[in-house]
Amino acid sequence: MSTNTDLSELFDKTADVMAILGANSFRVLAIQKVARLLRDCPRTVEELAGSGELDNMPGIGKHSAEKIREYLRTGHISEFQDLTRQVPPGVLAMMNIPGLGVKTAALFWREAGITTIEELRRRLDDGTLLNLPGMGAKKLAKIKDNLDFSAGQADRRRLGEALPIADEFCQLLQTIPAIVRTTFCGSLRRGRETIGDIDILVCSDATVHEQIRAAIGRHRHVAEILAVGETKISFRTDRGMQVDIRVVPRPSWGAAMQYFTGSKEHNVRLREMATAKALKLNEWGLFAGDKSIAGETEVGIYEALGLAWIPPEMREDRGEIDLARLMRGQAKADVQTAFPFLSDAPSTWETLQVADIRGDLHTHTVASDGTCTITEMVAAAKHRGYEYIAITDHSKSQILANGLNPQRLLDHIAAIHAVAREVHGIRVLAGAEVDILADGTLDYEDDLLQKLDWVVASPHAALSQETDAATARLVRAASHPLVHVLGHPTGRLVGKRRGLEPDMPRVVMAALRSGVALEINANDLRLDLRDTHVRLAVEAGVPLCINTDAHGIEDFAQIDYGVLTARRGWARKTNILNTRSGPELEQWIQAKRRGDQW
DSSP, X not given: XXXXXXXXXXXXXHHHHHHXXXXXXXXXXXXXXXXXXXXXOSSOHHHHHHHXXXXXXXXXXXXXXXXXXXXXXXXXXXXHHHHHHTSOHHHHXXXXXXXOOHHHHHHHHXXXXXXXXXXXXXXXXXXXXXXXXXXXXHHHHHHHHHHHHHHHTXXXXXXXXXXXXXXXXXXXXXXXXXXXEEEEOHHHHXXXXXXSSEEEEEEOSSOOXXXXXXXXXXXXXXXXXXXXXXXXXEEEETXXXXXXXXXEOGGGHHHHHHHHHOOHHHHXXXXXXXXXXXXXXXXXXXXXXXXXXXXXXXXXXXXXXXXXXXXXXXOSSSSHHHHHHHHHTTOHHHHHHHOTTOTTOOSSOOOOOGGGOOEEEEEOOTTXXXXXXXXXXXXXXXXXXXXXXXXXXXXXXXXXXXXXXXXXHHHHHHHHHHHHHHOOSSEEEEEEEEEBOTTSOBSSOHHHHTTOSEEEEEOOSOTTOOHHHHHHHHHHHHTOTTOOEEOSTTXXXXXXXXXXXXXXXXHXXXXXXXXXXXXXXXXXXXXXXXXXXXXXXXXXXXXXXXXXXXXXXXXXXGHXXXXXXXXXXXXXXXXXXXXXXXXXXXXXXXXXXXXXXX
């Protein structure tokens, strides 16, 4: 939705093209780093170019800066266009298939002449790809499964792509004087990891559809207005997302919010409850015959049905209606019997808030593949009001991410401690994101791990392991006495890579036995743990840690997506390790090192 974003995507695409063409891997990594810098930069490239600061940005060399200026002048980069013309678009599309990387896409193109997804699907079915080097039946079957998975994700966008778009249009609509309020609904309000269409609800007692048409028609990111009616306006953005705007009067605002938020399964249950009470529930309200019983607020709808209000993220028909009925009845014993993991038997659901997070325990700097220094990351965390931050750069096996060998790690620990001594008002932990190798061992020896304040153990390679091997790998890592948290345990990328598919109940129980926390990686590409895994951890009593995996200052804002995912898994403040105060976190760390159970 901005020049920074457009340029970031262009550099990312060019990096893919260069990789397909066999360019040096470090050149590809440099282009990807520029893409990340542009995506994370809080200032516009127009401003940086105008002030002359573009040439002095760390990570953006003169060559890249000139290309950015060319784009600002002409709307394109000629060298990138020349490179892209050398690769059929379908070959680049293949790289979006989970598990099908640069080498395989290049092999299919160069050796088998495959230039489209359709041709790849046909050749996978007819068996002719078995003749290619390294292409066994098992590997091709996996690619076919992943192709089917990718096709199912084609029309959906990540939470982190959809939410900023929805926010922008809500703000635009709120400038229309006759509009009382706006909000987004649907799966976006429920915080799902991927979104189909964006649903925006507008509250107004006036006829505003022509004003809405005029406002969106002037917006630079509206590609096409699809339909305009008095109560519904639809359009498509230049990113291909459909947005549906619905207008309702004040008496129906709460009912419409509830109805259009969903989920379908949740709403079916509510309508069944209404019918059992001889009532009718729809987007206009809750009615006894022609008389409105409730509708102006969501709370009123739920209370009229005998339920406590249910947070949007929980509305998936996964037991939340039964819980809300018990909570409304104030029967604590009944709540504890039906939901034993809720030991405090709440009468109202205390929704986890972003403001509850007191620190980020998984961040990167320029020491590995981040874009900011230790000092800059610490200052940004302090500015957010955090009480603590862990600097956790990559370990030595992550060569392309500039992972730290043992000596570099020792120097890095010293540098982190030096910053910690200089800064006041925030605790700085010297940590590392240590690779979990394929057999479950860690990427550093124990004597080195002992020198760290905080250890995040994460899988990055061998992410196509079978379930048994993946489970054993994570269980072994979780059992290591020097590990504090398992980072993004499956290694999946939303809509792009399936990652590991371990037996998560076994992994959760291993974490419980060892006193290890499980990470909800808030980066919208990961959201790993996913919501159903969060629920497993909550029910088992395993502490969770919501981290952004920040590679730059702007990444700290992704904490919002992690909190949404935590809510979807029924996590509350008491379930999240980094909602604890600094002294409480220190007590937990010391207890973990002693081997005490919490």
